[in-house]
Amino acid sequence: MALDKSEVEKIAHLARLHISDSEAEEVTTRITDILTLIDQMQSVDTDSVEPLAHPLDVVQRLRADEITEQNQRDELQKLAPASESGLYLVPKVLE
Amino acid sequence: MINSTVAEISAALAAGDISSIEITQAYLDRIAALNGELNAYITVCAESALQQASSADEARANGNTNPLLGIPLAHKDIFCTRDILTTCGSRMLHNFVSPYNATVVERLNDAGVVLLGKTNMDEFAMGSSNETSFFGDVKNPWNLECVPGGSSGGSAAAVAADMCAMATGTDTGGSIRQPAAFCGITGFKPSYGRVSRWGMIAFASSLDQAGPITKNAEDAALMLNAIAGLDTKDSTSIDRPVEDYTASLNDSIKGLRIGVPREHFAEGLSAEVEKAVRDALAEYEKLGATIVDIDLPNSHLSVSSYYVVAPAEASANLSRFDGVRYGYRCKDPIDLEDMYKRTRSEGFGEEVKRRIMIGTYALSAGFYDAYYRKAQKIRRLIKDDFNKAFKDVDVIIGPTSPHTAFKLGSKSDPVSMYLEDIYTIAVNLAGLPAASIPVGVWDGLPMGMHIIGADFQEARVLNVAHQFQQHTDWHKKKPTAIASSKGGL
Numbered sequence: 165m166a167l168d169k170s171e172v173e174k175i176a177h178l179a180r181l182h183i184s185d186s187e188a189e190e191v192t193t194r195i196t197d198i199l200t201l202i203d204q205m206q207s208v209d210t211d212s213v214e215p216l217a218h219p220l221d222v223v224q225r226l227r228a229d230e231i232t233e234q235n236q237r238d239e240l241q242k243l244a245p246a247s248e249s250g251l252y253l254v255p256k257v258l259e
Numbered sequence: 260m261i262n263s264t265v266a267e268i269s270a271a272l273a274a275g276d277i278s279s280i281e282i283t284q285a286y287l288d289r290i291a292a293l294n295g296e297l298n299a300y301i302t303v304c305a306e307s308a309l310q311q312a313s314s315a316d317e318a319r320a321n322g323n324t325n326p327l328l329g330i331p332l333a334h335k336d337i338f339c340t341r342d343i344l345t346t347c348g349s350r351m352l353h354n355f356v357s358p359y360n361a362t363v364v365e366r367l368n369d370a371g372v373v374l375l376g377k378t379n380m381d382e383f384a385m386g387s388s389n390e391t392s393f394f395g396d397v398k399n400p401w402n403l404e405c406v407p408g409g410s411s412g413g414s415a416a417a418v419a420a421d422m423c424a425m426a427t428g429t430d431t432g433g434s435i436r437q438p439a440a441f442c443g444i445t446g447f448k449p450s451y452g453r454v455s456r457w458g459m460i461a462f463a464s465s466l467d468q469a470g471p472i473t474k475n476a477e478d479a480a481l482m483l484n485a486i487a488g489l490d491t492k493d494s495t496s497i498d499r500p501v502e503d504y505t506a507s508l509n510d511s512i513k514g515l516r517i518g519v520p521r522e523h524f525a526e527g528l529s530a531e532v533e534k535a536v537r538d539a540l541a542e543y544e545k546l547g548a549t550i551v552d553i554d555l556p557n558s559h560l561s562v563s564s565y566y567v568v569a570p571a572e573a574s575a576n577l578s579r580f581d582g583v584r585y586g587y588r589c590k591d592p593i594d595l596e597d598m599y600k601r602t603r604s605e606g607f608g609e610e611v612k613r614r615i616m617i618g619t620y621a622l623s624a625g626f627y628d629a630y631y632r633k634a635q636k637i638r639r640l641i642k643d644d645f646n647k648a649f650k651d652v653d654v655i656i657g658p659t660s661p662h663t664a665f666k667l668g669s670k671s672d673p674v675s676m677y678l679e680d681i682y683t684i685a686v687n688l689a690g691l692p693a694a695s696i697p698v699g700v701w702d703g704l705p706m707g708m709h710i711i712g713a714d715f716q717e718a719r720v721l722n723v724a725h726q727f728q729q730h731t732d733w734h735k736k737k738p739t740a741i742a743s744s745k746g747g748l
Binding site: 167172175176178179180181182183191194195197198199200201202203204205206208210213214215216217218219220222224225227236239240243244245246252254255256257 | 355356358450451452465466491494495497498557559560562563564566567574578581582583584585586587588592593594595596597598599600601603604607612613615616617619620621623629630632633634635636637638639640642672673674677687688689690691714
């Protein structure tokens with residue numbers, strides 16, 4: 165399946181990636197090559213096959229809804245590029 | 260002593276022939292002598308390593324006899340290590356000092372190991388050559404012009420070059436086994452869920468699994484004993500008793516039924532690798548095993564379905580890297596969207612961005628059934644092939660990689676790189692345990708044999724690998740491109 169440049173730009177936007185004009189052509193070619201490889205699987209009839217989501221077909225284990233973690237906000241926020249008074253700072257969203 | 264196995268070092272430590280401080284210093288000297296050339300380590304923790312070694316020596320004096328006590332090891336830089344830089348090979352995490360330890364790290368710490376440092380890797384474990392690392396290529400210790408394999412290339416090179424006694428790795432599509440094959444050492448991927456993924460930076464959550472990279476199968480069993488088992492912090496970790504994986508290493512393999520898949524000996528396999536694996540199979544026959552030709556008819560679909568499942572899961576996992584909570588943030592963003600987009604475009608390398616885009620496309624509205632769901636159906640067919648085969652055989656053996664290590668820079672298009680993992684990927688899709696062990700050297704480069712077991716047959720795979728190593732010495736061959744005399748002891 166071949167993609168065109170505008171489709172690649174749309175995917176990049178969904179993934180919150182910026183593709184510059186100079187990269188767009190090469191990215192489109194590479195992704196089209198990979199989709200061609202992937203399309204090999206379309207040749208097989210799988211109508212009656214159940215999808216396998218987990219290699220061991222195990223279901224997710226649940227735990228009791230109890231507090232087990234301690235609040236480490238101050239320690240974890242030290243890792244942030246910008247934080248203040250317990251809040252993460254990002255560029256202004258509302259005027 | 261640095262060229263010894265974990266079992267040998269452990270015995271020497273127990274006998275008092277050497278202290279953990281002495282062997283740790285010897286490895287640190289070796290790293291100092293070789294890392295400039297090989298680039299196997301991103302971070303070396305000399306000071307804390309010597310402190311851990313000193314604590315280990317003290318614990319031994321107080322009666323602690325854990326077989327891993329005082330053993331110097333390296334962690335792949337995908338494992339979170341408290342107060343130590345954890346980069347995952349990416350600019351995105353070039354400044355990330357983890358606030359906690361991965362469960363694998365914690366369990367090995369409990370056993371008393373010494374952490375020498377963090378090893379280089381393909382960025383976010385996406386690669387088969389270690390060339391996608393933000394921190395530069397790793398060189399293969401057997402030939403400095405060749406890749407060490409990937410994504411656990413730094414761990415494999417470090418073990419092969421005696422820059423640690425053992426190392427951790429992770430394997431999503433072959434990332435432990437293929438570098439082990441390229442570097443002439445032993446690599447082992449346990450069954451999915453056998454080892455906790457908590458604190459191991461996620462690539463593809465239904466495929467990722469941690470495992471040992473060691474000098475032989477016995478050492479792999481020793482490390483697996485420490486890291487395997489239920490972890491309630493990882494909801495996919497399996498609640499199933501952990502065996503002593505060293506207990507059955509010496510069992511006879513008389514009567515063992517080895518399945519040899521025709522599809523793994525087809526077009527594309529180099530004649531030299533084929534011969535080395537066939538010779539190894541003949542060795543197994545001498546030990547009393549029988550060889551059975553088998554078919555894995557959907558093998559040819561594994562790469563295509565993997566390149567939907569893995570990128571789809573990666574695109575979801577890597578959405579957390581947004582420049583808000585940790586890691587890289589772009590300079591002077593004009594608004595929130597600009598911050599997200601530039602942070603991610605500048606923080607991720609080409610291959611990672613490519614896979615995020617493939618995954619985003621496969622999961623986007625209208626395409627889910629045609630891609631992700633279709634790939635999961637193919638995954639079922641692949642698992643069924645293995646289930647059927649394991650009704651008649653105990654293990655499946657073939658080559659790990661179609662050829663020996665390739666030259667740095669020689670595979671520039673992604674599709675040819677993806678086909679590198681043609682024999683290993685199906686094992687991850689099916690969640691099976693598998694090892695790669697050395698079976699020969701050709702033109703100065705080692706070759707690997709792939710031993711696949713049924714679900715949770717870790718002990719069987721390690722037994723089969725160990726028995727081969729008891730009767731051959733390919734695993735004792737040392738890389739020739741680096742001076743064996745450089746560095747310690």
